[in-house]
Amino acid sequence: MTRSTRLRFTGIAAVATVALAACGGAAGSRASGSSAPVDGGDLTIARAQDIISMDKTTTFDNNSIYVMEQIMEPLFTVSADGTKVEPYLATDYTVSADKLTYTIKLRKGVTFSDGKPLTAADVKFSIDEDTKTGGDGWGFINTAIDQVKAVDDSTVEVKLKYAWAPLLADLSLFSNGIVPNNYGGKTAQEFYQAPVGTGPFVWDRWQKGQYVKVTANKKYWSPKKPHLASVTWTVVPDANTRKLQLQGGQIDVDDTPDWSSFSSMKNAPGINAQTFPSTRMDYISLNQQRQPFQDVHVRRAIAYALDRNAMVKAVLYGNGTPATSLLSPGTPFFDKNAGGATYDVAKAKQELAQSSVPQGFSTSLLIASGNPDQASVAQIMQSELKAIGIDLKITQLDPTANKQARLKSDFDMAMQAWTMDIPDPDEWTSFAVDPAGGSHSSFTYYNNPAVIALNKQAQTEIDNTKRADLYSQLQKTTSEDAYLTYLYYSPYVFAMTDKVKGFAVTPLGNYHLEDVYKAK
Amino acid sequence: MLDRFRFVPLRLLQSIPVIFGVTVVVFFMVHLLPGNPALAILGQTATPARVASLSHQLGLDKPLWDQYLLFLGHLVQGNLGTSITYQRPVSELVLQAVPITMSLLLFALVLALVISVPLAAVAASAPGRARDLAVRAFTLVGQGMPQFWVGIMLILLLAVKAKAFPVGGYGESALEHWYYLFLPALTLAIAMCPTIIRSLRASTINVLGSDYVGTARSKGAAGVALFRLHVVRNAAIPTVSIIGVNLGYLVGGSLVIERVFAVPGLGSLMINAIFARDFPTIQAVALVVALFVIVVGILTDVVYTAIDPRVDLGSRELA
Numbered sequence: 001m002t003r004s005t006r007l008r009f010t011g012i013a014a015v016a017t018v019a020l021a022a023c024g025g026a027a028g029s030r031a032s033g034s035s036a037p038v039d040g041g042d043l044t045i046a047r048a049q050d051i052i053s054m055d056k057t058t059t060f061d062n063n064s065i066y067v068m069e070q071i072m073e074p075l076f077t078v079s080a081d082g083t084k085v086e087p088y089l090a091t092d093y094t095v096s097a098d099k100l101t102y103t104i105k106l107r108k109g110v111t112f113s114d115g116k117p118l119t120a121a122d123v124k125f126s127i128d129e130d131t132k133t134g135g136d137g138w139g140f141i142n143t144a145i146d147q148v149k150a151v152d153d154s155t156v157e158v159k160l161k162y163a164w165a166p167l168l169a170d171l172s173l174f175s176n177g178i179v180p181n182n183y184g185g186k187t188a189q190e191f192y193q194a195p196v197g198t199g200p201f202v203w204d205r206w207q208k209g210q211y212v213k214v215t216a217n218k219k220y221w222s223p224k225k226p227h228l229a230s231v232t233w234t235v236v237p238d239a240n241t242r243k244l245q246l247q248g249g250q251i252d253v254d255d256t257p258d259w260s261s262f263s264s265m266k267n268a269p270g271i272n273a274q275t276f277p278s279t280r281m282d283y284i285s286l287n288q289q290r291q292p293f294q295d296v297h298v299r300r301a302i303a304y305a306l307d308r309n310a311m312v313k314a315v316l317y318g319n320g321t322p323a324t325s326l327l328s329p330g331t332p333f334f335d336k337n338a339g340g341a342t343y344d345v346a347k348a349k350q351e352l353a354q355s356s357v358p359q360g361f362s363t364s365l366l367i368a369s370g371n372p373d374q375a376s377v378a379q380i381m382q383s384e385l386k387a388i389g390i391d392l393k394i395t396q397l398d399p400t401a402n403k404q405a406r407l408k409s410d411f412d413m414a415m416q417a418w419t420m421d422i423p424d425p426d427e428w429t430s431f432a433v434d435p436a437g438g439s440h441s442s443f444t445y446y447n448n449p450a451v452i453a454l455n456k457q458a459q460t461e462i463d464n465t466k467r468a469d470l471y472s473q474l475q476k477t478t479s480e481d482a483y484l485t486y487l488y489y490s491p492y493v494f495a496m497t498d499k500v501k502g503f504a505v506t507p508l509g510n511y512h513l514e515d516v517y518k519a520k
Numbered sequence: 521m522l523d524r525f526r527f528v529p530l531r532l533l534q535s536i537p538v539i540f541g542v543t544v545v546v547f548f549m550v551h552l553l554p555g556n557p558a559l560a561i562l563g564q565t566a567t568p569a570r571v572a573s574l575s576h577q578l579g580l581d582k583p584l585w586d587q588y589l590l591f592l593g594h595l596v597q598g599n600l601g602t603s604i605t606y607q608r609p610v611s612e613l614v615l616q617a618v619p620i621t622m623s624l625l626l627f628a629l630v631l632a633l634v635i636s637v638p639l640a641a642v643a644a645s646a647p648g649r650a651r652d653l654a655v656r657a658f659t660l661v662g663q664g665m666p667q668f669w670v671g672i673m674l675i676l677l678l679a680v681k682a683k684a685f686p687v688g689g690y691g692e693s694a695l696e697h698w699y700y701l702f703l704p705a706l707t708l709a710i711a712m713c714p715t716i717i718r719s720l721r722a723s724t725i726n727v728l729g730s731d732y733v734g735t736a737r738s739k740g741a742a743g744v745a746l747f748r749l750h751v752v753r754n755a756a757i758p759t760v761s762i763i764g765v766n767l768g769y770l771v772g773g774s775l776v777i778e779r780v781f782a783v784p785g786l787g788s789l790m791i792n793a794i795f796a797r798d799f800p801t802i803q804a805v806a807l808v809v810a811l812f813v814i815v816v817g818i819l820t821d822v823v824y825t826a827i828d829p830r831v832d833l834g835s836r837e838l839a
Contacts, residue, residue: 052561052605053606135567135569135573207616208612209788209792210689237788241687244687245689248686400555401553404554404559405554
């Protein structure tokens, strides 16, 4: 299908700032295996953390989002490969000649789990509720929307303030998931205690700190789905305990085992340890408010000094690839020739020699405590930077304190990671290169007017070929500027018993449990 | 007889300033941590403006003293506040976790006694002989092994290999709860045993050498009957205090063990609350733990008084 249109973008780029990970919608059938799906059974997924809230409009926590996506569904969803938007609760749409009006047809025969039919009024209410949250929730994602109108029971009209390329991608975000009009007569707070949607599963109960459970929606619109009778997400903070629970047959899926457990489970009998392509990139932010990071030669020297292959080997046990661009390979318009630096000590020394600090300097790297991956990367970096004369001190702060330091740009260098929420690069590029995007260019204070202009042009460019070209230029220039030190791309990782079939994760991190079943 | 327990209400009264002290220390220590809950709640792209707005909404921008007085005011009314993470009353979360941790501790204590008493008796009945040496070796090994490691080993052996017990979690029904708690309780019990066995063994040897046991023996008492009638009660007195002190420590140990076994008790609640900077929850858990330690202290004295008729804590304290 055609990607949405784009024209002029006048709003602030903050519109496109979106939180880490999580993402909207999901995709069609991915059931694997040759035998027919088995109906029934409970799928138990163990994760390190509990959910926080089911309020789709204000929740930024992935664990919560992956659960709410099973209950509330958006009009569009991301394709299995994560690069396209597909109709979901919508079946069809048309765009006006001026690209300002989208007329969307709703899928017929869809009911909420309480039996009430899905209507355009529900859609209008759901999107408006999200928009209303503005900067305090996910509402900023809808900034381009002027109004949503229910034309008739099965037709919705979305009018835009200006043509906006990522509209359908935005509508595929979970925050635009559809709930009953007026929350079925409840307050928002009451409603999200036990949300109702059109999704394959129905809210059952939440024992805080222990587990959250959903059961099959008997009225689900996709015939014969879901296969599972219920899904339970249990809270198991310790990675080793999750691994043992999986081996002991107490759980079916271990969500995000650490890399060392993962490699040991790869060959374990009865266990299927799998990676799924993601949009995750780990990178270092170089704070240009601090010396000497305004100097492009210093930034390039650091970029050349790092052996990313060694990091992938040591940290990810080989399950990843060195990062070479601002965008990840799973993101639309990724350019594999973006020219990100690769390991070259001679070049690193040469760049440093040309810089304002030819004799080297001392600096620090902020990482999150309790994160073995970041600790290993930091140690590798320490020794590699030492080789070119940079003395690196490692600062560890627990995740919340770490975030505070990054928000205040209170660091020299900081290790960060990004995953996409929508299948459109704009979410990330506006955050990463536009100082007005809310984060001072990912907390670096990087400010290159040429790059900012490219990003704005790409937001409103209608033609996909031209858009790809704009994003290519953007990726090349940011690589030359080396304002972020790209580290590596890593996949999502799950371990499950070999009885679990049809479990797949999109590059945006979400999964479709209506396709999953447990073999006998 | 009851008169001897009149120290209990006094002790409870004395605990009020202790609890007050705990609230002061916990409240201000928690707020010394960098980072606030708004940061933990908002996503990666949270702008400083959004953090400020949410902080205001949560009342985190008020002066610390005001926040503390507000907390104290609510506490006096029995209101522990609202969890910032879950937006639910903290009391609800704590009430859900307290029975779990308490069951775990109680279970651990029972198991520790079931293991320790016979072993101590066996060892004390023949000091210096092979069985005594074996028991003493066991206590040394027990003391030397870190708790979390014992936990993981038990999981590997009894849960993963033998599949006799679940690897972790808490189960759904009451019966399941005990089944699920067995391994974590055993882990804690193994940590407690060495101290109990050593103390019990020493006091038993002492009692066995005393004149009245000699007299009892000369009158024909022997074996289990001798232990039951003449030895156990007297030998238990020093051990009771040791168990009391240990139970206090055990709460700390249970935090680690709850994590290893994914038991959703106070420890798990506390750790998550600290990472999320969920101040009201951290304060509530710290308070509950302090209360628990105080109650255990009082209970220890009650048991102490009950088994040794010569003890009269009341007279000493009231004098």
